[in-house]
Amino acid sequence: MKEQQSVYSCVVDSDSSDGKRMVLSEGFYFVLVTNGTALVEDSYRKYALEKYDLLILTPSITVAFDTADTGFSMICVYIEPAYFDTLPDGQPMYNQLVRFLGSYTLPVLRLDSAGYAYLKQTLDLLLAGCPDSYCLNREGIGRHLCSFLLLQVANILHQDSEHTSVSVRRSGEVFRNFKKLLVEHYRTHHHISFYAGRLNISTTYLSRIVKRVTGRTVYFHVSEILCAEARRLLGCTDLDIKEIADRLGFSDQSAFGKFFLKKTGVSPLKFRLRKTE
Structure with a gap:
């Protein structure tokens, strides 16, 4: 030294x-x-x-x-x-x-x-x-x-x-385009690979930008909009739970139930019953 x-x-x-x-x-x-x-x-x-x-x-x-x-x-x-x-x-x-x-x-x-x-x-x-x-x-x-x-x-x-x-300007542009795509496709596409592919960037890059801009993950943004729509469909429509699961792009009713329980702390059925009480 x-x-x-x-x-x-x-x-x-x-x-x-x-x-x-x-x-x-x-x-x-x-x-x-x-x-x-x-x-x-x-x-x-x-x-x-x-x-x-x-x-x-x-x-x-x-x-x-x-x-x-x-x-x-x-x-x-x-x-x-x-x-x-x-x-x-x-x-x-x-x-x-x-x-x-x-x-x-x-x-x-x-x-x-x-x-x-x-x-x-x-x-x-x-x-x-x-x-x-x-x-x-x-x-x-x-x-x-x-x-x-x-x-x-x-x-x-x-x-x-x-x-x-x-x-930073580039990050803002990518994030805005991601949110626009999310609003259009969240019912049928739940995975980051779809959004990164549509934006012509890697999943790692998209994940880093979303995390930098919002402090949240891509999955968080997808799950938030899915859960909000699930709440609306359960509370404001007569669609049964299987139909809601299909409409929101889940593989089956069980997968939708696990997702909703994790996000809200209650099952879809309990959530709907609370709304009708």
Whole structure:
């Protein structure tokens, strides 16, 4: 590990970790994955990291590396909070991080090959440290290298923010089209694969968008509209329960009964009897 003032940098790989669970906390960390994959978790969820991913941590965030494959390696730079506060270029980077703070989402950014190579050059310089012959300007060189790193990361965050704005607009469009399809087809199609297929996207992508926009799953939205229509048909029509099950696309009356009981806590028959009392 190289040390420059209150800045520490190292290379971590699956061999050097000795199978121990590595925890990062109470500092500013810049982690660039250079090979392989690993799982990292905070208090809310797990994230899969792979080559070209940049993870940025602030002192309020604690993460643990859960598992890593045998080829995993990363460069990690730690900046002590008190030292970070003395760097004039820390604030521009921190301003770009604000959108992540309080969102319960780790700042994990996917770099393109050029951005990855450019950032890695800076991290390699921090890893190498100053030669012994640079005793006169060692501190100044270290501070400038840190400032250069922070400005690079600020730019990466800014570019990602612009991309995210486009992504958010795209997410809203996909969600609106999903809801429109749902209203038209919920009686006959209960599965995410149908809606993803009609939207020409993967089921994983649709699931992620719906969850991001609403905090609920695709199945929740399907089941909510199905249950609302089931309540209406049970309470306002003379259709028998088997006919309602058929109309709502269930394989049989038993499947409909289990669905309705799970959603409402009562069977379709009990619900109908309550309405007639």
